[in-house]
Amino acid sequence: MIYLLVFASKKSISLRTPICSFDAMNGILCPQCESKLDQGTLTKADVDASIKLVKLSQKIPQIEKFTLNSCRGSNGNYVLYLNSPDIMTVRQSRELYRILQGEFDGKIWLVHQGSDDKKFIEDVFFPIKILGINQVWAPGGLQKTKVIVSGKKTPRFPIDVDKVVAISHDLRKIDLVVEFERKQE
Ligand SMILES: [Zn+2]
Structure with missing residues (x-):
């Protein structure tokens, strides 16, 4: 049992996204997230950005600590609403910014949540x-x-x-x- 728990915790991700971690990892929405998308509480940009960030977090440990609160698309650009420490981390590293930007097909803008x-x-x-x-x-x-x-x-x-x-x-x-x-x- 303990082994199983260790295994499970190793497989889980700490990055927080507007969709479930499981959905973000597998690129498929569960019925709850699917209905949030239908109702408009979640946007397609939220879903896409969550999947992209989870993918990056598996290679880049700094991103694993991030909280993506939401993502809004506008004319092919994306605004990522992150927590303050996450924005600070990206602003301190040109390389990290470049990697993050490289995942998106439009320009990204980092905005503090709230x-x-x-x-x-x-x-x-x-x-x-x-x-x-x-x-x-x-x-x-x-x-x-x-x-x-x-x-x-x-x-x-x-x-x-x-x-x-x-x-x-x-x-x-x-x-x-x-x-x-x-x-x-
Ligand atoms: Zn879900």
Whole structure:
């Protein structure tokens, strides 16, 4: 019996995903997860990301400790909602980020679980420094969120601003206006 328990614990995974570990490991949904998917509590992006992360966690021990709270797809891009320590781990390792990104066919964005709009914006702009986030009124009474980004826009600017604007609108209903601190010379 003890042997069996040891065996079982070795086979189980500690990575937490929005679908059952068993489902994520085998790439098949159980009836409960299947019905959550039908009801929309789970998305296809949740399922796909869970399977990908479990696969990676079997090779990369750091990922085994992660908690994937959810994944949202937007225009072929993916927002992964992770816990703070997990995001810190990825941000400290270019290699780990590269491996994680390599699993997905679209760009990935790492967002802290439970982020408010301000934190969401900071996360999707990472590693770019944001100087200010303000609410502004656009003509026609539309409320927009103005983000002032440090420095000026150069061809090597690491963030695709158009994608950031699109996913913010799609996933958070935030209408972003992005301004650079310095104008292009
Ligand atoms: Zn399940």
